[in-house]
Amino acid sequence: MDFSYPPVAVAFRAEIRAWLDEHLTDELRSEGGADMVGGNLERAHDWNRLLADAGYAAIAWPPEWGGRGAGIMEQVVFAEEMHRAGAPGTLNPIGLSNIAPAIIQWGTEEQKRRFLPPMLRGDDIWCQGFSEPDAGSDLASLSTRAIRDGDVWVINGQKTWNTFGHLANWCELLVRTDTEAPKHKGITCLLVDMTLPGVEVRPLVTITGDPEFNEVFFTDVRVPVDMMLGPQNEGWRVAMTTLAYERGTVAKLHLGSRAKIQRLIDLAKATPGPNGHATAAEDPVIRQKLARSYLEGELLKLVSERAISAELHGRAMGPEGSIAKLVWSELEQHTVEVASDVLGPDALSGQWARDRVYSRALTIAGGTTQINKNIVAQRILGLPRDR
Numbered sequence: 001m002d003f004s005y006p007p008v009a010v011a012f013r014a015e016i017r018a019w020l021d022e023h024l025t026d027e028l029r030s031e032g033g034a035d036m037v038g039g040n041l042e043r044a045h046d047w048n049r050l051l052a053d054a055g056y057a058a059i060a061w062p063p064e065w066g067g068r069g070a071g072i073m074e075q076v077v078f079a080e081e082m083h084r085a086g087a088p089g090t091l092n093p094i095g096l097s098n099i100a101p102a103i104i105q106w107g108t109e110e111q112k113r114r115f116l117p118p119m120l121r122g123d124d125i126w127c128q129g130f131s132e133p134d135a136g137s138d139l140a141s142l143s144t145r146a147i148r149d150g151d152v153w154v155i156n157g158q159k160t161w162n163t164f165g166h167l168a169n170w171c172e173l174l175v176r177t178d179t180e181a182p183k184h185k186g187i188t189c190l191l192v193d194m195t196l197p198g199v200e201v202r203p204l205v206t207i208t209g210d211p212e213f214n215e216v217f218f219t220d221v222r223v224p225v226d227m228m229l230g231p232q233n234e235g236w237r238v239a240m241t242t243l244a245y246e247r248g249t250v251a252k253l254h255l256g257s258r259a260k261i262q263r264l265i266d267l268a269k270a271t272p273g274p275n276g277h278a279t280a281a282e283d284p285v286i287r288q289k290l291a292r293s294y295l296e297g298e299l300l301k302l303v304s305e306r307a308i309s310a311e312l313h314g315r316a317m318g319p320e321g322s323i324a325k326l327v328w329s330e331l332e333q334h335t336v337e338v339a340s341d342v343l344g345p346d347a348l349s350g351q352w353a354r355d356r357v358y359s360r361a362l363t364i365a366g367g368t369t370q371i372n373k374n375i376v377a378q379r380i381l382g383l384p385r386d387r
């Protein structure tokens with residue numbers, strides 16, 4: 001593993017640090033990461049525009065579309081500095097990190113001109129319409145149907161778990177356009193205006209009480225054919241471009257988790273412990289659990305650095321990304337469980353309580369633990385395919 005900061009990344013760190021010192025207010029800092037759910041959307045939007053005007057909203061994008069074509073180490077530095085400063089992220093994370101790379105790779109010039117600038121500034125919010133009630137891990141069996149009628153596609157069906165669907169005005173939608181072809185070959189990707197007649201969004205309130213994701217129903221929705229992203233029946237390849245975009249996010253995972261573990265260790269040293277111990281940190285069972293979380297956090301950092309190192313040496317980071325996702329999601333669950341031991345009943349309210357219930361989603365979203373284990377087994381360990 002070779003993980004060092006090249007001069008361009010060192011210079012970028014000084015640049016972004018100076019910019020944050022000048023522009024990040026305490027008020028914005030208090031927004032934390034809760035930009036889209038329960039945060040102040042107007043303020044988050046202003047911050048997004050400020051980032052976009054400075055060229056920092058999507059640094060990995062090509063310069064012609066408002067990014068800076070940043071390499072992986074500049075992306076790492078950016079994540080580190082934003083985290084260090086406590087800066088909120090962008091308003092439109094799914095659009096910027098997942099959907100934009102698919103539009104940049106597969107879109108027509110007209111689509112890029114139309115969609116990328118407002119996406120960058122947070123003026124358009126995007127959601128991802130992939131999963132269905134009967135198509136999640138096995139996404140290719142999706143059944144939302146689109147039938148060609150002259151110059152339009154007519155869509156009928158249902159999507160589910162659409163994060164930010166209630167806030168989004170555009171959706172990257174996967175539809176079945178050929179029922180005869182093998183399941184991966186009959187899918188097309190459409191860019192769908194969420195305000196079209198026949199689109200109905202029903203928010204789903206999660207266990208945290210937040211309306212974060214939605215069911216979306218499509219009834220005779222008419223979408224112009226020039227809203228196809230990529231060729232007809234090639235939607236699976238477009239979807240893979242969308243899902244593969246993990247480069248920048250891998251580095252971010254350990255930053256948040258390790259800071260959370262450190263906060264918990266500090267709390268354990270300051271909180272009266274059970275069984276007559278002066279502090280929770282002196283209780284041997286709690287100490288063991290804290291040590292486990294700490295070690296998992298350090299392991300996650302190493303796994304992330306290994307994934308980034310692979311990318312630096314010209315190898316795709318796919319399977320390493322799966323390990324990082326696995327370690328991170330389980331670490332987050334372990335850490336919030338220890339918080340309950342440390343804080344006792346105080347962990348039943350506030351941020352730790354929210355984190356505890358929310359953490360259940362982390363081993364499902366973006367590829368479940370079982371699916372990621374299959375990927376590790378097949379692509380890293382070389383074991384036979386799951387039947």
Ligand SMILES: Cc1cc2nc3c(=O)[nH]c(=O)nc-3n(C[C@H](O)[C@H](O)[C@H](O)COP(=O)(O)OP(=O)(O)OC[C@H]3O[C@@H](n4cnc5c(N)ncnc54)[C@H](O)[C@@H]3O)c2cc1C
Binds near residue numbers: 131132133163164367
């Ligand atoms: C917080 C959150 C946000 C999400 N946001 C979006 C979004 O914006 N857009 C979107 O389209 N989707 C979104 N999803 C959906 C997500 O992609 C799916 O939940 C995920 O792909 C799993 O699909 P499923 O829920 O249908 O479960 P299923 O695929 O039905 O799986 C059920 C169980 O079976 C296991 N399983 C399935 N197949 C196998 C196998 N081959 N081997 C071993 N075990 C298996 C799974 O691991 C799981 O435990 C989101 C989900 C969450 C939790």
